[in-house]
Amino acid sequence: MVGNGVASIGECMLELSGQTGPNWRMGFAGDTFNTLWALHALSADRPATYVSAFGDDPFSQGQIDFLAENGIGIGSSPVIPGARPGLYAITLTGAERSFTYWRGDAAARQLASDPAALAKNLENQALVYFSGITLAILDEAARQTLLAAVAKARAAGSLIAFDPNYRPRLWRNREDAQAAIARALAVTDIALPTFPDEQMLFGDDTPQATAERLGQLVKEVVVKNGEAPALIGKGGALREVAAIHVPAPVDTTGAGDSFNGGYLAARLGGIAPADAVQRAHRVAAAVVQVRGALAPFETLRAAFGQS
Template sequence: MRLVSVGECMVELSADPDAQGRLRQGFAGDTLNTAWYARACLPAQDAVDYVTAIGTDPLSQAMLDFISGAGIGTDWIRRDPQRAPGLYLISLTEGERSFTYWRENSAARRLADDPAHLVTALCGADLAYFSGITLAILPPEGREAFLAALADTRRVAFDPNLRPRLWQSLTEMREWTLRGAAAAQVILPSFDDEAAAFGDADPAATAARYVAAGATEVVVKNGGSPMAAWCDGAPVPLPPVNRLQPRDSTGAGDAFNGAYLASRMHGASLPDAVAQGHAMAARVIDHPGALMPMECISANTAGRVEPIRGNV
């Protein structure tokens, strides 16, 4: 099995819990985060590849080494000598995160400049994954090229991950979100974002809108509140989950996506895959930053998240 994730990895700055007033540097980004947690859940013989563009500077090389060191394939990451990675700063208020970004000259904005490279990178993937941020950072011609490159991919998953500040207007964001959804079979939206952007009354309305756009599988995340899911033409009942107080909610939705997709790739039912997604997200919100170290995650070869004793 092979999963290919496409998007932007950035330099992450967050408060160092062990040194007040200092910042800790890491690397993260929504599509890399999902690839990271999928890699943690998938058996070793499965491949997880990341597709993006980075610079040729030392920080870009450190990013490349970091991704490769996690067992995520880097063969399809393009190098751009004229650009460097974007950067973001995490701010926390009672565990809920907000971000400040510096990404205008990010190399990842040019990841679709070579459409043939994209097509080759996606060739043979059992599942391709991208997000609304993947689309938002690209120029319009890059979005067109990227969606065209997905056309022959066996199965595509999409998290709209709506970020209005990345778009020229709400109308543009809505249009490209629905175009992205039309290129995918699996949609993993977050209800609070969708309600703000589309006026959805409840998660069921969000699911219905994406089913109408052509999705065959929709799971609407809702931060520990009641969710909605739809698969193969019918709604899927989901059991309630406990809402937890996060230490740091950064990356929780991406972690859910990674565990969910890994479970589905290996034949788990939709409700069981949702349970695995929740188990991973619950682990992540108790950890600072978007990415838990791989050694703190334990999963068996069926993509199930196993509990670990001690602190993570």
């Protein structure tokens, strides 16, 4: 019998977002954390665990405290002496963002260093979520450890969700990314790819091609495509669901991650895929109207349709 909780595996980083002038605002963000943030906001009755590895420096403790203050635990995630978090800075041109990273020796790269602790974190979870970035920051042995733990959780009844989230700079080469992502899809129940990523990695011509290719491997697929419609592939059928146009977005950081959180919250709540995508679009539209990757819980709940 699986429990009620949700777990997300990956890297939470220090986020520097630029304001006018030389001043920077520091927060915490990262693709799988952004998704868990939205999922937790919209499924507040479910225990939430961020599965990673942390350093023993003040910034890592700040991360752990921030998670706890917002109702998110770290389970048995290891604290690595001498390690520290990765860091990235966002620069904006209008609402479009670009990133500069410092993450080569981040603690999160050791998230599979204790296989027993990793497996314990995934036990009895209703949902386990991870991404291609989670895979990319690990070496090959750690990837194998992670995928074995995910497969074990799935066999025990957990629903597994995965966003391939291809970032070329994190991979040694395209072939390594293709192979690792294929292995992840083999243990996945819900795939949440983004079409431009899949086009870059696998050469798909259309979102339909992505949905059909992944539909051979995964029973439920939602292909995101910015402001173009999202495409649901389930049971051999494809269905488009229009996105929401935001005339003057403030910051597009975290939009796709928050879409994933909204979709998974809806599906865990028993909502059908098409309605779940509509709610996820509303969540993403709300997120691009605030600065940074994390919108306030109240903003996410209002967009989702919760009082």
